[in-house]
Amino acid sequence: MSEEKLTMKQLGALTIFALIGDSIIILPSSVAGISRQDAWLSMLLVLLFGPAGCWLMLRLRRLNPSADLIQLLRAGFGRWAGGAVGLAFLYFLVLNTAAVTRELGDLLATQIMPETPIRATHLLFILVLVWGVRCGLPTIARAGEVLFPWFVLFMTALIVLLIPRIEVDRIRPIAAEGFPTILHGSIVAVVYPFAELIVFAMLWPAIRPAKKLARDFMLASLIGGIVMFLVVFISVLVLGPYLTAHQVYPTYALAKKISIGHFLERVEALLAISWMISLFFKGILYFYASLSGIARLFGLRESRALATPLATVVYGLAFAMAPNLVYFNDVGIHFWPYWDITFAYAIPLALLAALAIRGKKPSPAAR
């Protein structure tokens, strides 16, 4: 892999993409399904403790900026136990890549092309993933940097153009659902955006060291969190809590509502493209992380050739993951949050504790 490292700007763009990724499509529905009209309060809670998780990832980096998570696991838990945890972590990464692929396929199949078999959509997506990974991480980062302004434009348009349709009464009565429910909603809401940023723990070595890296990373994750908050907020204000919870893709329904002077309307396909972009970047970051993780775990020197076989695994897994969308969403709301919390918060915390106890720093060449 090339030696060119990622700049802060690229890191910021990739962070926001990875954060918004698939959450923008499914999050409003999940959160509103639990906290109803207080979904926005759940998102405010998320803004409080989501970035705290990012702090955890930065601490991992601080131990050794040129080691990735697999190396740290081996250093913290020993070669074999660390390897086992690393293998589980790799499974987490590959499963997430497949999940992102599946979500994109389901979005297209539900809203735009219902008769197209999802395998065709997956195939096209996987092909782009492979191509991107073979080009290398700096290319991916540059692509993210280039596409980022467009994404910002589309997101701003989505939020601003819907302001005429807001009815403030839709969020009342405020806080009527009670704190436990709002907390439950925020647990579900924190994992999809923030916990899944753990992928960056695999990518730290590839990022150019900079003094302000911690600050930039936290800032980017905060911005992403604010965007997610705004999207959920607007969704409840414009669609109402019932429709937000009962639409499978509420942001798509939101995009359908944009109508400025009977002139600018029916633009939801354009916004769907912007979400496909963010889904793509999340998917490719996870894919790249899985690839480099496999290389690191098995002590391989060259991993570019493994992209295609891993892609076939992701392709098959994306299909085999769930027999239908209902099961996928059911697991997604009830069990997946704890799976994410295990890998993004529990294991890193245990790792930090283990490394503190062992009191040694892993060297970059550790296998």
Add this chain to the structure above:
Amino acid sequence: MFSTISVLAVMIGIAAFESPALWRKKRKREIAVFAALLFIGAWLSVCAINLIQLPSALKLVEWLYAPLDIWLSRYVW
């Protein structure tokens, strides 16, 4: 049948495409991992193409965390 054959043909194509470079450099480990991944991928893809339903990968997630979810629903929210 045709779809299975085409999937296997694609797998062979991938192998033919990527492996010569690895053979030449005598990277045994890489070839082993490559082959393992390719076999798993081929099996999964054939199932995907033929719409064979496999036990979902998410079942593991469900099995692991079902007790936690039940406990939380009953006592916390």
Add this chain to the structure above:
Amino acid sequence: MVMKRIVILLLAICAASSALLLSGCWNRRELNDLGIMMGTAIDKEAGGYRVSAQVVDPAEVAVKGAASGRSPVTMYTATGPTVFEAIRKMTETSPRKIYAGHIRVLILGEALAREGIAQALDLLSRDSEPRTDFYLMVARGTTAQNVLKILTPLEKIPANKLFFSLNASNEVWAPTTTFTMDDFVNQLVTEGENPVLTGVQLVGNQRQGESNRNVQEVEPSAHLVVRGLALFRRDKLVGWLNEEESIGYNILMNHVKSTVGHVACPDGGKVVTEVLRNRTKRKARLANGRPVIDVHVTTVADVAEVECKIDLNNPAMIRQLERQFAQEAQRLMDTTVDAVQHRFRVDALGFGHAIYMAHPRVWKKWRGDWQNVLPLVQVRYHIHFHLRRTATVNNSFVGQTKE
């Protein structure tokens, strides 16, 4: 080396052919395979629903082509146990598959409305093809299918005529207001609020309205009028609001954008005002344990038409007119509240929801018995009517005629 080239060539051929085959081939729809449905009508039929689709004949509505005397729209009807099955069944008579992406209006028959429309509407909220910006209407005194059969002058596609007519009158005439699919669903599922839909009536001769002769005369024999609001209890129609009650409803629900109304002059005759801006805010509160709704109406209007001998140069006169108009607004709202509370006993004005928003815990006490608590709700009006100008003339010539 050669082997590698052959493999690359094969892969390239596979990729190219897959690009040909995969480019949306499953969901490809050619334009001339689409029967673009502009208006949908759903009626009750024994054993299911009768769905009628008003499909555009593109050649007839094209700007350049010569109208060949055929009708610009065609109607396809099918009966099926469910709405989706009926729509698919239409391909038995229609040469094209019905495309629902451009629906403008959905008309529901009154008989169907009385039995309950929620089940008929699930398809349109669930399917990805129709959008949520079409208007729902209930056909009054006739079947929905008959409404869609009437040809209209000025607007070649009758569904468009209904759509634009609703749009226009929603802006400028208080008794009418529009309801989209999302509005209806939200009203349906909200506790303490019941749906209301616009009504459409057929005036004139149905048979003659269906033929081209209708648009060949200066005054058409039959035309469609948007009139009245349909009140629902959950999803069943319970009754209609007349014109005055509809105005009251729209004022109370903050739907009025601009409208026109009159009051009597002291010496006989009428003064008409044009409302430019209107804002209604409702707040629920409790007074001695009883629910009270405060309605704050702020209206800005101009004097628009004077048919009597009043002195418009006198500020005191203007203040008196303001008081009179405020009383008139209150009277209209009162008739609506009375109809809702006593005649129909269905909470169409969202009083229950207002109480829930203000006092959620108190609402929990009343929600089970709301039908009996509703008549006890008191409404207090706080109307601020501001007359700003009298248009271009101060005193009317009506009061100053001479022989």
